[in-house]
Amino acid sequence: MRPLLPALLLASAFPATAFAQSAPDVADLAGARAAGGETQLLARGYESRFSNTVGDQRYTFWWNARTGRCISVSTVDGRYGALIAVPAENCRDAGSAAPVDHHQPAAEPGYRDPGSLVLVCYGAGTRPTVQNNPRYSWNPRNHKWEWSNELSNNAQGFNSDVQIELYGDHGRIHLGPKLVAPIHSGDDHGWWDLDNLVVTPDRITASYRINGLNKPKLTVDRRSGGITIQAITNFSGQCDSGDWAAGTRRF
Known part of the structure; x- marks a missing residue:
């Protein structure tokens, strides 16, 4: 079975304040080049488990058996974006139960709420935009060619x-x-x-x-x-x- 989350978000039934769980031991890697970041994660006891690609972003799940922490790491243009702690279930092996550190407190039941979805x-x-179009036109009052600005409404993709x-x-x-x-x-x-x-x-x-x-x-x-x-x-x-x-x- 693939990870429960394909991205850096948490699927839980908690109020908004419980979703964004930081991973302080790796927070300094945000913005790092992916190659160097992977070296640092390995040095800190993490191992890569799964990855997914959505749009132009790649999301990789890393598991630390020592701390019992699973994190999601987003990579865009070769650099790390957000590094966020997610439920341990997201680092499970195919066909196996989620990795468990018995020294860690049990995951809160909200993470398994079947009504949650990410x-x-x-x-x-x-989106609408206003564009300034410069024009070079004849001014009959001054009897000469002059620059002027003309505003127009446009839709920007x-x-x-x-x-x-x-x-x-x-x-x-x-x-x-x-x-x-x-x-x-x-x-x-x-x-x-x-x-x-x-x-x-x-x-x-x-x-x-x-x-x-x-x-x-x-x-x-x-x-x-x-x-x-x-x-x-x-x-x-x-x-x-x-x-x-x-x-x-x-x-």
């Missing part, structure tokens, strides 16, 4: 990632920088709570509040993995949460 989505979107965590009847969403409006509020370190959350076997729908006038609505098709976000800035892409069997929904 999605990592990657796609593209458009971009690529971005979206990360979604569902736990029980609550959820939250983390947006790539290009999906966040310049004027925004109500987030917790880049995470927004999901409102009007409805989860069915085939579909996930919800909304969240970027600001008073911008309340995007998201829809996730659990069979195709497609996601759409409709607001002033629109987005569509594909989500993953791990392996799936042919003919079944993706998550």
Whole structure:
């Protein structure tokens, strides 16, 4: 069986404060080149277990038998991004139980909540922009050619990632920088709570509040993995949460 999480997020049923668990023994490796970071992880007692690729990011799970810690490491453009402690189940071997250090306290039951779900989505979107177009035109009043500026409204394309965590009847969403409006509020370190959350076997729908006038609505098709976000800035892409069997929904 592949790791429970294909990315650096935690699938748990805890409130938001419990999701982002730091790994202080490796925090200094954020931003390091991947080759040097791997050498350091090995020197600190970690061994590589699994890896997944989502979009342009690679996520690798490392297990430390001495401390009983499993961490997820994201790599982008050859450098380490976030290094986050995740439940030990994510470092399990195929077909085996999760590695256990009996000197460590038992994992909290929320990590095994069947109602929890973590999605990592990657796609593209458009957002409105104002473009300044310089023009060289004839000024009949001055009887000469002059430069002037003309403003026009345009739609700018971009690529971005979206990360979604569902736990029980609550959820939250983390947006790539290009999906966040310049004027925004109500987030917790880049995470927004999901409102009007409805989860069915085939579909996930919800909304969240970027600001008073911008309340995007998201829809996730659990069979195709497609996601759409409709607001002033629109987005569509594909989500993953791990392996799936042919003919079944993706998550």
